[in-house]
Amino acid sequence: MKLTVAGLTAVRGDQPVLADLSFAVPDRGILAVLGPSGTGKTTLIDALTRQLPSTGDCRLDDAPIDPRHQHLAVVPQDYGLLPWRTVAQNVALPLKVSQHHRLDAAQHQAVAQVMAALGIAELAKRYPNRLSGGQQQRVALARAFAQAPDLLMLDEAFSALDPVVKARAYQLFISQWQARPVTTLLITHDLEEALALGDALLILHHGQGQVQANPLAKVPLTTRREDARYYPAVAALRQEVEASWQE
Numbered sequence: 001m002k003l004t005v006a007g008l009t010a011v012r013g014d015q016p017v018l019a020d021l022s023f024a025v026p027d028r029g030i031l032a033v034l035g036p037s038g039t040g041k042t043t044l045i046d047a048l049t050r051q052l053p054s055t056g057d058c059r060l061d062d063a064p065i066d067p068r069h070q071h072l073a074v075v076p077q078d079y080g081l082l083p084w085r086t087v088a089q090n091v092a093l094p095l096k097v098s099q100h101h102r103l104d105a106a107q108h109q110a111v112a113q114v115m116a117a118l119g120i121a122e123l124a125k126r127y128p129n130r131l132s133g134g135q136q137q138r139v140a141l142a143r144a145f146a147q148a149p150d151l152l153m154l155d156e157a158f159s160a161l162d163p164v165v166k167a168r169a170y171q172l173f174i175s176q177w178q179a180r181p182v183t184t185l186l187i188t189h190d191l192e193e194a195l196a197l198g199d200a201l202l203i204l205h206h207g208q209g210q211v212q213a214n215p216l217a218k219v220p221l222t223t224r225r226e227d228a229r230y231y232p233a234v235a236a237l238r239q240e241v242e243a244s245w246q247e
């Protein structure tokens with residue numbers, strides 16, 4: 001589904017955080033939203049999911065965004081897993097909430113498939129607080145993909161991982177996303193992550209920003225992260241990001 005955000009304005013306390021922000025993400029596109037801490041990245045997700053009052057017009061295809069009618073999946077930085085539920089129960093939870101009943105056979109199969117693809121099938125009966133950070137992150141990704149969302153939002157979902165685990169997590173995310181492509185907002189403060197995963201970039205600054213092409217958009221997702229450092233356009237973009245964050 002195409003995401004269209006027009007004139008989105010949101011206030012925290014008495015402070016305007018998003019100021020007339022407009023952008024679009026094509027169906028099955030991945031937009032990386034970049035900004036340093038405190039620029040309003042989480043506020044953007046809270047406004048889209050209607051957890052924070054906002055003004056503006058936000059649509060999926062032609063319909064105004066409404067979590068009651070569309071499936072919006074968020075992977076937060078702390079993964080948001082319920083510690084008193086097993087891994088399998090955590091992955092299945094949004095399906096149960098949206099269906100108000102037990103999972104049917106097809107849903108069971110979808111949950112099992114996603115867990116197997118993300119390498120967490122053998123953790124099904126474990127509890128989240130007994131897992132490593134990388135394992136918890138995969139459970140959160142599985143929970144998001146299992147619900148076949150209309151819009152996927154990742155809020156610094158890779159930030160807490162160490163470099164080795166992170167590289168593996170990117171690969172798993174890419175393979176899962178390619179199996180189940182979905183319109184995605186990837187919120188991050190990491191330019192390399194934005195370049196590695198985004199089709200396009202939006203650099204948030206004072207609550208506003210323009211979508212710009214990812215200079216690596218034509219490089220396959222699977223090798224892009226390795227290639228990033230060789231592109232002169234990436235060095236220019238890095239300078240632009242650093243300059244805007246210092247203002």
Ligand SMILES: Nc1ncnc2c1ncn2[C@@H]1O[C@H](COP(=O)(O)OP(=O)(O)OP(=O)(O)O)[C@@H](O)[C@H]1O
Nearest residue numbers: 012013017035036037038039040041042043044189
């Ligand atoms: N509950 C709140 N009440 C008042 N102000 C808030 C609240 N939550 C966030 N803010 C302020 O709103 C601004 C944007 O916060 P937000 O969490 O959206 O930024 P962010 O880019 O996601 O940052 P981070 O990467 O640190 O999570 C910040 O100035 C923050 O201090």
